[in-house]
Amino acid sequence: MPTDAKEPSGPSNFIRQIIQADLKRGKYEGRVVTRFPPEPNGYLHIGHAKSICLNFGFAEEFGGTCHLRFDDTNPSKENVTYVESIKEDVRWLGFDWDAHLYFSSDYFDRLYEYAISLIKLGKAYVDSLAPEEIRAYRGTLTEPGKESPYRQRSVEENLDLFQRMAAGEFEEGECVLRAKIDMAAANIIMRDPTLYRIRKRSHHRTNDKWCIYPMYDFAHCLSDSIERITHSICTLEFENNRELYDWILDTLGIYHPQQIEFARLNLSYTVLSKRKLIELVDGGFVDGWDDPRMPTISGFRRRGYTPGAIRNFCDRIGVAKRDSMVDLALLEHCIREDLNKHAPRFMGVLRPLRVVIENYPAGETESLEAINNPEDERMGTRLIPFSRELYIEREDFMEDPPKKFFRLAPGREVRLRYAYFITCTGIVRDENGEIAELRCTYDPATRGGDAPDGRKVKSTLHWVSADHAVNGEVRLYNHLFTVENPAAAEDFKAVLNPDSLEILGKAKLEPALAGLGIGEPCQFERLGYFCKDLKYSTADQPVFNRVVTLRDQWAKIKKQQKADKKQ
RNA sequence: UGAGGGUUGGUCUAGUGGCAAGACGACGGGUUCUGGCCCCGUUAACACAGGUUCGAAUCCUGUACCCUCAGCCA
Numbered sequence: 001m002p003t004d005a006k007e008p009s010g011p012s013n014f015i016r017q018i019i020q021a022d023l024k025r026g027k028y029e030g031r032v033v034t035r036f037p038p039e040p041n042g043y044l045h046i047g048h049a050k051s052i053c054l055n056f057g058f059a060e061e062f063g064g065t066c067h068l069r070f071d072d073t074n075p076s077k078e079n080v081t082y083v084e085s086i087k088e089d090v091r092w093l094g095f096d097w098d099a100h101l102y103f104s105s106d107y108f109d110r111l112y113e114y115a116i117s118l119i120k121l122g123k124a125y126v127d128s129l130a131p132e133e134i135r136a137y138r139g140t141l142t143e144p145g146k147e148s149p150y151r152q153r154s155v156e157e158n159l160d161l162f163q164r165m166a167a168g169e170f171e172e173g174e175c176v177l178r179a180k181i182d183m184a185a186a187n188i189i190m191r192d193p194t195l196y197r198i199r200k201r202s203h204h205r206t207n208d209k210w211c212i213y214p215m216y217d218f219a220h221c222l223s224d225s226i227e228r229i230t231h232s233i234c235t236l237e238f239e240n241n242r243e244l245y246d247w248i249l250d251t252l253g254i255y256h257p258q259q260i261e262f263a264r265l266n267l268s269y270t271v272l273s274k275r276k277l278i279e280l281v282d283g284g285f286v287d288g289w290d291d292p293r294m295p296t297i298s299g300f301r302r303r304g305y306t307p308g309a310i311r312n313f314c315d316r317i318g319v320a321k322r323d324s325m326v327d328l329a330l331l332e333h334c335i336r337e338d339l340n341k342h343a344p345r346f347m348g349v350l351r352p353l354r355v356v357i358e359n360y361p362a363g364e365t366e367s368l369e370a371i372n373n374p375e376d377e378r379m380g381t382r383l384i385p386f387s388r389e390l391y392i393e394r395e396d397f398m399e400d401p402p403k404k405f406f407r408l409a410p411g412r413e414v415r416l417r418y419a420y421f422i423t424c425t426g427i428v429r430d431e432n433g434e435i436a437e438l439r440c441t442y443d444p445a446t447r448g449g450d451a452p453d454g455r456k457v458k459s460t461l462h463w464v465s466a467d468h469a470v471n472g473e474v475r476l477y478n479h480l481f482t483v484e485n486p487a488a489a490e491d492f493k494a495v496l497n498p499d500s501l502e503i504l505g506k507a508k509l510e511p512a513l514a515g516l517g518i519g520e521p522c523q524f525e526r527l528g529y530f531c532k533d534l535k536y537s538t539a540d541q542p543v544f545n546r547v548v549t550l551r552d553q554w555a556k557i558k559k560q561q562k563a564d565k566k567q
Numbered sequence: 568u569g570a571g572g573g574u575u576g577g578u579c580u581a582g583u584g585g586c587a588a589g590a591c592g593a594c595g596g597g598u599u600c601u602g603g604c605c606c607c608g609u610u611a612a613c614a615c616a617g618g619u620u621c622g623a624a625u626c627c628u629g630u631a632c633c634c635u636c637a638g639c640c641a
Contacts, residue, residue: 011581011589039641074640131639138637142569145637176639186570188637197639216641240571240636261572263634268578274641316590318580320573323634327578330591340604375604406602415600449600460600526601553602 008061010315015260019058019231022258028230032064035229036090037104037220039071040082040204043289044089044297046310046331047265047272053314054262055233056095067227068097072105073219075203083204085289089297094307104219105205107226111214112166114222114252115177115195119158123251124195125151126161128175137183138191144184145191151180165198168211172198177212181247189240190247193217221245221259229257235264236321265317266325269479270295271486285496286480292533292545293480293500303477304521304531304547309338325485332548339521339529339547344372344379346516347417347462348509348524348544350474352391354437354466357422360388365465368448370418382512386419389466391508393526396461397438399427404557406458408438415460417525421446462525469508473543475533476502507544514542521547 008016023030034055038048059066068090072078090097104111118124127150129137139145153161162177164170177196185191195218200211214222221244224232232245242259249256266272271280272295280286280294289296292303300310313334317326347370367383392408401409408414413423426439445452449460480500486492516522521531528549536543 013580017583037641041641071641077640134639135637140569140637143637144569173639178639188570190570191637194639199639213639215639220641236572237635238641243571263573316579318590320580322573324579327591330579333591336603345601371600374601404602417600457600459602462601523601523603526603528603550601550603555602557602 009057011318013319014321015054015231015233015262015319016058016061018258018260019062022230023062031228031230032059032062033067033228033230034059034064034233035067035069035224035227037069037071037223037234038086039074039078040080040086041074041077042082042274042278043085045272045274045277046267046295046297046300046313048089049093049297049310050265050314050317050319051233051235052090052093052095053311054319057315058231058233064230065100066095066097067100067102067229069102069104069223069227071216071220071223072103072203072205073214073216075199075201075213078204080204085298089301092301092307093297094311102223102227103205104214104223105203107219107223108206108210108214110226111219111222115162115214115218116159117252118179118195118248119162119177120155121251122155122180124177124179125153125158126165126175127151127178127192131173134176134194138188139183141188147183148178148192151192162196165196166210166212168200170198172200174198179244179248187240187243189217189244193244217241217244218248221248221257224257225249225255228255232257232259234259234261236261236323237264261321262319263321263323266323266485266487267295267331268325268328268484269481269486270328271481271492273487276487276492279493283493285493290535292475293477295480301519302534303545304519304529305335306338306342306521309335312338328479335529335548336551339523341375342373343521343523343529345370345374345523345525346510346513347384347464348472348474348507348513348527348530349391349393349462349464349469350476350504350507350524350527351394352464352506352508353394353397353435355390355392355422355440355463356437357388357390357440357442358425359441362388364388365467368418384418384510384512385465385468386416387465387467390416390463391466391469392416392438392461392463397424397435399435402561404561405554407461408459413443413457415446415449415457416463417460418449419447419463420444420449421451421457460526462527464508464510466508468511470511470514470542472507472509472513472541473536474504474507474530474546475543476504476546478502509542509544516542523550526550 036055056066127148129148137146176194178192181190183191196212199213239261245259290298290302313331365387369381370384373379397408420442422440422442428437430436478500481495482497483495486495489495518532518534529547530544533543533545
């Protein structure tokens with residue numbers, strides 16, 4: 001094994017075992033070359049991240065290389081915008097293809113020559129059947145197909161016709177190049193599959209050089225072969241195509257990588273099909289590909305997820321061949337775990353309730369020291385202004401508190417984090433009878449947050465000094481869908497969660513938050529992790545995205561109490 | 568009812584003839600200036616039926632159920 005090999009991440013899996021066995025047997029002379037082959041027709045999502053981590057991960061683990069290859073064989077769907085976004089996303093995830101950036105379209109000349117070789121071998125022919133006829137001739141899952149009347153064309157005629165296809169002498173749909181295999185094959189893929197079709201479209205890289213384009217099955221195995229890939233790792237839906245992958249390379253007698261299939265990722269409460277994601281974007285159901293609710297890499301990035309959390313998630317979900325649905329809770333666990341260790345803490349009040357400390361001198365301000373991250377003392381401390389009028393979270397006060405509610409209530413004493421103990425002495429109501437303000441007293445002896453007499457309080461609240469608060473907008477995100485498996489719904493758009501985005505326009509934030517950079521995740525103590533949005537933040541008003549909530553014991557108790565009441 | 572795959576706690580994943588393990592979740596407790604983190608504990612699985620074997624999640628046979636394939640998409 002090469003000396004630069006890395007430790008495997010996560011538990012072992014069947015693909016690693018295949019690679020290890022191949023290495024042991026000396027197959028591929030000890031090389032490990034993988035590739036990530038996206039089609040540039042959409043943005044990358046978390047399912048692609050699994051594939052990226054697998055391919056780049058194995059290459060790194062075994063001291064090999066991983067190629068980034070754009071599978072751009074269909075000019076009617078692909079464009080450069082997608083190429084750029086994909087490169088950005090792979091880089092952001094932390095992977096480096098080094099010099100190995102390729103395009104299937106780079107191989108169009110060689111692919112054309114391989115097609116000529118197949119024709120000369122008598123293994124491919126130009127078929128002039130109409131598309132509907134080809135479908136009818138293919139047979140069904142249980143009945144064999146019929147041979148095309150054009151199947152017996154001579155090598156010379158096929159060569160001539162194929163060259164004329166390439167020269168633009170035929171219209172789209174008039175003819176195709178097909179492999180000559182077996183119209184009665186049990187595997188439908190093998191019933192003379194189409195190799196080349198005519199598309200009179202300009203390609204984003206080869207422009208108007210070609211009007212014939214290779215199909216996936218033809219281009220993919222040959223691209224793998226040309227790049228001397230060793231392990232061609234793809235998803236389960238290509239299992240049936242492996243027979244064709246092998247047939248093309250064997251018939252041509254050229255270098256033959258091994259295709260290995262694994263189960264694609266399914267994540268609860270979201271969809272991971274490119275088609276459905278495009279529908280959400282085009283239908284205006286979300287705010288673009290990078291909407292923080294989207295399961296795209298760019299969506300997670302904007303939401304405030306870190307590459308490390310996503311990589312860790314990919315390691316932990318494992319790889320296997322069975323269809324599965326991973327619980328979104330695992331992804332949330334991964335980002336909490338990362339951010340808990342690394343994110344600086346701040347205080348921010350989402351739904352402000354004004355509090356006046358009656359025995360605190362008006363006009364006075366003092367600074368209190370707060371710890372930036374209790375998990376990492378190297379992150380230091382900061383000063384927070386305190387004054388007579390503050391804001392606390394509306395839900396941290398209840399006039400008539402139920403059992404197990406430890407927070408502020410009339411006559412009750414609680415701690416303001418890093419500040420003082422306060423006791424609620426009165427409620428001020430507005431004309432509608434709603435609670436408009438709280439009157440409290442503070443105990444000067446508890447400065448910093450501890451009582452010299454050793455008395456305890458049941459809870460600690462976050463707060464922001466009214467005069468010093470920065471106004472901001474906060475966006476709370478919830479599951480995009482109301483059901484675990486929206487893909488199984490009759491219409492997945494009908495199960496979109498109407499509450500997936502909640503905008504809070506009147507948040508009061510600790511002044512230090514103004515200095516936080518765009519996209520740097522932080523914790524709002526007791527609430528969750530947030531990060532400043534790169535699209536909507538302005539110089540005078542920051543907009544914060546909630547990455548994920550903190551685990552919330554009280555929310556569970558509340559839910560339970562509500563359920564008990566119903567019974 | 569053609570072919571190719573699959574089936575281990577609620578979820579994901581190990582196991583490769585010898586004590587069914589880990590993570591997430593859920594539940595309970597401890598600790599705590601975040602009802603966070605951390606710590607401890609509980610819960611809970613080999614699809615089914617036969618067979619081989621001293622011994623089977625693992626090997627064999629059969630059954631059931633699930634997924635993929637009938638694009639000139641990938």
